Amino acid sequence: MGKIAKDNGKAVSRLRTAGLRPTRQRVELASVLFKGHDRHVTAESLHEEVVSLGLKISLATVYNTLHQFTRAGLLRQVIVDAARGYFDTNTGDHQHFFLEEEGALIDIPGEDISVSGVPVPPAGLTVDRVDVVVRVKRA
Amino acid sequence: MGKIAKDNGKAVSRLRTAGLRPTRQRVELASVLFKGHDRHVTAESLHEEVVSLGLKISLATVYNTLHQFTRAGLLRQVIVDAARGYFDTNTGDHQHFFLEEEGALIDIPGEDISVSGVPVPPAGLTVDRVDVVVRVKRA
DNA sequence: TTCTTTCTTAGAACTATTCTAAACTGTTGA
């Protein structure tokens, strides 16, 4: 029985339930990710973390695994950083539909959509803006 | 007087008002961007467009100019594509504060925040999910 | 076990973007 086997039971069944073969790497990553409270990681930050724990997992595997976990519903990807910059000539108050398959944007007028209940930000911070992206797919 | 001088008067004054020196490249890009209805462009799509119009502007200048225009409030950047993948172990209904200066994420519980008035998507499309990002800055 | 399929890996490749440093241009003021 391995050193970190105690948490692995949970991780293994979580993976099985998700339809993912519980390989060593996936089990170790799942154990680290789902051990305690909720968290936000990048591929790189997670890779550094597992390496510093003495686990042998390549960066490519971390990338693959994060995407597999996301596809399986175990994780969710949060988009805050622009890979491809889209620039909008409409600077007024409005939001967007994003057609994932085509990479196209469609404006939603600001009068139509509204966001309520945005909590007061943590101390010392002010809201710069609120972005809403409605991701749509072929039905 | 140049060939496309007719629209350039508007572009020049728009640039002057924004505090940007009206160079040939900026004037041409502004003319293309703000000629008709609102639009969404990427640096690459805009570069292709101006090149196909016979204008001589480098891709680097298109990038610079789009950012200058954005800083000046003439454009707005829409973030829909992940440059750096952030993955969240919380897959439940919730949204995020994004601390731009630090690149950190903080959850906003789904019960707190709500988006109303999302229009019916264009025909043949269904809403996949609605992402809200509250961008915060040091006060 | 043995077979088959799936997974992992190092390193190369890729993509969008930014940087560099030299040449060029718009503006100002004499």
Place this chain on the structure above:
DNA sequence: TCAACAGTTTAGAATAGTTCTAAGAAAGAA
């Protein structure tokens, strides 16, 4: 009008994050 200077543009190199490739390794089935 034009010299001087600060700001701008450019090609190409560099960068960062991510994905691809192809070959070996490991999991599960029989």
